[in-house]
Amino acid sequence: MHVLNRVAFGPTQADMQHVGAVGIARYLDEQLHPERLADTGMDARLAGLQTLRLSSREIAEQFEIPQLQARRARKQAGLKDGNTAAAGDSVQNVQNNQPTPEEQRRANQVVIELSEQKLLRAVYSERQLQEVLVDFWFNHFNVDARKGATKFLLTEYERDTIRPHVLGKFRDLLEATAKSPAMLFYLDNWMSADPNGPHPEAGAPPRFGRFGQQRFGGRFPQPEQVRAQGKNAPKGLNENYGRELMELHTLGVDGGYTQRDVTEVARSLTGWTIQNPRLGGGYRFDARLHDPGAKVVLGHAIKAGGGEHDGEQVLDVLARHPATARFIATALVRRFVSDTPPPALVDRVANRFTQTDGDLREVTRTILTSPEFLTPAAYGAKTKTPLEFIVSSIRATAAAAEDAASLVREMRELGMPLYFCQPPTGYKDTADAWVNTGALVGRMNFALDLANDKVGRIAVHDREALADGGLAALLGRDLSESTRSTIERATSAPQKIALMLGSPEFQRR
Numbered sequence: 001m002h003v004l005n006r007v008a009f010g011p012t013q014a015d016m017q018h019v020g021a022v023g024i025a026r027y028l029d030e031q032l033h034p035e036r037l038a039d040t041g042m043d044a045r046l047a048g049l050q051t052l053r054l055s056s057r058e059i060a061e062q063f064e065i066p067q068l069q070a071r072r073a074r075k076q077a078g079l080k081d082g083n084t085a086a087a088g089d090s091v092q093n094v095q096n097n098q099p100t101p102e103e104q105r106r107a108n109q110v111v112i113e114l115s116e117q118k119l120l121r122a123v124y125s126e127r128q129l130q131e132v133l134v135d136f137w138f139n140h141f142n143v144d145a146r147k148g149a150t151k152f153l154l155t156e157y158e159r160d161t162i163r164p165h166v167l168g169k170f171r172d173l174l175e176a177t178a179k180s181p182a183m184l185f186y187l188d189n190w191m192s193a194d195p196n197g198p199h200p201e202a203g204a205p206p207r208f209g210r211f212g213q214q215r216f217g218g219r220f221p222q223p224e225q226v227r228a229q230g231k232n233a234p235k236g237l238n239e240n241y242g243r244e245l246m247e248l249h250t251l252g253v254d255g256g257y258t259q260r261d262v263t264e265v266a267r268s269l270t271g272w273t274i275q276n277p278r279l280g281g282g283y284r285f286d287a288r289l290h291d292p293g294a295k296v297v298l299g300h301a302i303k304a305g306g307g308e309h310d311g312e313q314v315l316d317v318l319a320r321h322p323a324t325a326r327f328i329a330t331a332l333v334r335r336f337v338s339d340t341p342p343p344a345l346v347d348r349v350a351n352r353f354t355q356t357d358g359d360l361r362e363v364t365r366t367i368l369t370s371p372e373f374l375t376p377a378a379y380g381a382k383t384k385t386p387l388e389f390i391v392s393s394i395r396a397t398a399a400a401a402e403d404a405a406s407l408v409r410e411m412r413e414l415g416m417p418l419y420f421c422q423p424p425t426g427y428k429d430t431a432d433a434w435v436n437t438g439a440l441v442g443r444m445n446f447a448l449d450l451a452n453d454k455v456g457r458i459a460v461h462d463r464e465a466l467a468d469g470g471l472a473a474l475l476g477r478d479l480s481e482s483t484r485s486t487i488e489r490a491t492s493a494p495q496k497i498a499l500m501l502g503s504p505e506f507q508r509r
Contacts, residue, residue: 004128005382007132007368010395015128028365031130039125039126041124041126046120056281058280059152061279064107067099067106110152110154115419116404119391120404123404130163137162139429141183144186144419145420157183161177165360170324174249181280188240189273191273192238193271194271245318246261251327252323271288272285273289285307285308297313297317298317322350325358329353332364332367333349333367339431383434383435386414387416389506390410392509397497400461440502443501446501447498451494451495463493466497471500475500
């Protein structure tokens with residue numbers, strides 16, 4: 001039960017039987033190799049979510065561009081007809097030009113369908129560890145759907161950037177996120193440029209100004225010449241991504257970098273941009289925007305004239321830095337073992353990270369086979385996030401979900417709207433973020449609605465069997481006397497089920 005509460009999104013009766021039959025060691029090995037697990041049932045469950053199979057360009061063409069065109073047409077029509085309305089009214093409405101309800105529905109469809117697939121996979125996929133890790137790494141490299149074009153780039157970001165790399169090499173995952181249009185847009189690196197540019201493309205003849213001076217001169221700017229410009233400046237160095245790359249993605253806030261390192265990393269990554277972000281374009285390197293000068297990052301010298309390779313060298317340095325090994329080890333141990341990561345385990349996991357050149361499969365294996373992970377002290381030591389609570393409730397009750405749209409709404413109600421975490425830190429996975437009176441009342445309300453088939457098109461079957469002990473067997477530990485006596489006073493099967501799902505024991509994993 002402990003393993004299924006950490007490696008999976010909570011136990012099911014079928015999983016309990018399977019792990020009991022094959023043993024924990026074999027189950028962990030199966031989950032560490034999701035490519036070997038047949039998961040054909042997911043295809044049918046996801047078949048109706050049409051946007052999941054689209055590229056960012058196709059999503060932009062079908063959802064973003066028609067909306068922009070419609071709003072532009074309304075604005076033009078409104079300006080022409082403004083004299084027929086009350087004074088100032090039509091022009092003001094045109095200037096505000098809010099999307100129509102249908103346009104809003106279409107715009108939201110992409111993120112809603114992405115949220116539905118996340119929930120359906122978490123509930124029903126045989127590849128449970130993969131889904132847990134996709135959630136972990138998306139959160140680690142968080143982007144917020146509310147920022148401009150990001151919501152139309154999210155589907156590719158999770159599907160093609162995060163998911164394929166969660167059990168691969170960290171360096172590959174780091175580069176995939178660094179070159180992802182979603183990340184480039186969210187943290188503004190697509191706009192970051194050498195303030196002394198633009199520079200001529202390689203091989204292009206020099207251009208001359210009015211008085212004969214050569215434009216985009218051939219000299220390399222020195223570091224002191226580089227100055228960060230305003231957040232909304234059309235050109236200039238933008239340090240947002242460079243800072244978060246070190247603070248949140250690799251080294252950690254105490255990783256030993258300086259403000260000078262932030263600037264040097266930002267300089268190295270100038271020119272890493274997007275081809276037409278509003279049209280769903282992909283990553284491209286634009287040499288005209290790149291700072292070609294020499295740089296020094298964390299003591300590592302980067303020679304002048306390296307172009308795109310400057311940024312790749314930075315990723316090499318960061319991915320293999322000892323502080324990164326410790327930062328990633330700490331985050332993973334916190335996710336799988338305890339809100340207070342055991343120092344000895346963090347040391348061993350960080351060493352394994354370094355020994356394997358950031359092999360995330362082996363790093364994860366080290367955690368899941370450790371004495372610290374399997375010790376009784378770790379049982380129930382973590383508090384479920386709203387995602388873990390909702391998904392584990394569906395899994396424990398074997399509820400049948402015809403669609404997950406209602407669960408997307410429930411996630412918002414419980415304070416964890418999927419893909420809408422604004423800060424780049426992502427959602428916290430420690431108890432202090434989720435344990436409060438209001439949150440527990442919200443969870444109990446969800447449990448009551450689920451037990452009474454009032455959560456959208458989701459049905460709980462065999463209520464009597466669940467109420468008579470089937471569900472209690474999945475709680476993972478003995479019920480307290482207080483919880484037991486409360487459940488015994490229930491007057492119906494749905495009430496019993498709700499009280500078990502809302503119990504303090506079920507809130508922990």
